Amino acid sequence: MxxxxxxxxxxxxxxxxxxxxxxxxxxxYLHYFSQQAQALALSEELMQQYPKQDFMTLKLDFNSDDKTLKRIIDSLLPVNGVVFAHGITDFNFLGSQDLSTIETLIKINLTTPLKIVSLLEPMLLKVDHSRIVFLGSVYGGQASAMESVYSATKGALSSFAQGYGREVASSHLTVNVIAPGAVATKMNAIFSKETLEQVKDEIPAGRLAKPEDVSFWVKNLLAPQSDYLTGQTIYVDGGWLV
Ligand SMILES: NC(=O)c1ccc[n+]([C@@H]2O[C@H](COP(=O)([O-])OP(=O)(O)OC[C@H]3O[C@@H](n4cnc5c(N)ncnc54)[C@H](OP(=O)(O)O)[C@@H]3O)[C@@H](O)[C@H]2O)c1
Structure with a gap:
């Protein structure tokens, strides 16, 4: 499979x-939260290119209650790869963040993913070579001012991968984190062109990452040959922070 x-x-x-x-x-399964049209266009594109494979879209708000999570996860066909590439941030001083913002950041980036892993565990333990990959961040290793709660969620994902990876290692289920530096996506659209230029100058590789610099490592972690690598956080940051 x-x-x-x-x-x-x-x-x-x-x-x-x-x-x-x-x-x-x-x-x-192509999960989305708000961008249904984008998800449908992607599944259409992939279906045309790879007609022998299946591509299904799936909507889920990670801010949902447990009953909703359980209903959606129970409805899935068996999977042997799980990639958490969703996430939100909020660029602000802790004292300027609403208490509800702090809670939402933790729920979406950390609590809901761990609950989903718990719900998927029986399915993942049944199959050979199952894989979980979280998108972490360099800020999980060296936390950033103005993104302290975000950094805390990413550091916690790395700790979780280490502990849970040990729990399930004998079942050929590996659990790892790919932790990018700065990647050119809409998550960074909150920053001005000048700020992004300054960040670029700090990165030894001389540029922001392209999404493909990150996806390459996810693909390799999902390969059956990656059975012996678990509990790790791999920093894909052009030599930047860690
Ligand atoms: N970009 C960077 O520089 C960078 C650096 C380090 C780590 N990362 C991490 O890499 C991952 C992907 O980042 P990205 O740059 O690709 O982000 P992005 O382009 O902003 O995409 C965010 C994704 O999260 C989904 N999402 C947002 N709110 C959600 C919610 N309430 N419930 C479920 N899903 C929700 C979005 O779904 P919709 O689009 O359908 O709303 C979208 O698919 C994140 O974990 C991020 O922390 C990014």
Whole structure:
């Protein structure tokens, strides 16, 4: 079986992961939150290119209650790859953030993904070579001012991958984090051109990452040959922060 679910398949990085995995023979669930048209266009594009594989869209708000999560996860066909490429940030001082913003950031980036893993576990343990990949961040390794809550969620994902990876290693389920530096996607559209130029100057590789710089590593972690690599956080940052 080669069927994966990509949470956040409508994002800049998620779309690149979808194209990379489809080219590698995977059938895919393409999850989205608000961008239904984008998800449908992507599934149409992939169906035309790879007619022997299946591409299904799936809507889910990660801010949903447990009952909704359970209903959606229970409705899935078996998958052996799970990629969490969704995520939100809020660029602000902690004291300027609403309490509800803090809660939402943690719920969407951390709590709901861990609940989904728990719900998917029986399915993932049944199949050979199952895989979980989280999109973390360099800020999970070296936290950033103005994004302290976001950084905390990303650091927690790395800790979770380490602990949970040990729990399930003997079942050929690997759990890893791909932690990018700055990637040219709409998540960074909040920053001015000048700020992005300054960031670029700080990156030893001399440029922001392209989504494909990240999706390449996700594809390789999903390969059956990656059975012995688990619990790791791999920083894909052009030599920037870590
Ligand atoms: N871009 C960077 O520089 C960078 C750096 C380090 C780490 N990362 C991490 O890489 C991942 C992908 O980032 P990106 O740049 O591709 O982000 P992006 O382009 O902003 O995409 C965000 C994705 O998250 C989904 N999403 C937003 N709110 C959601 C909710 N309430 N419930 C479920 N899904 C929701 C969006 O769905 P819709 O589009 O359908 O609303 C979209 O698919 C994130 O985890 C991010 O933290 C990014």
């Amino acid at each position: 080669k069927r994966a679910i990509i949470f956040g398949a409508t994002g800049g990085i998620g779309q690149a992961i979808a194209r990379e995995l489809a080219a590698d023979g995977w059938s895919l």
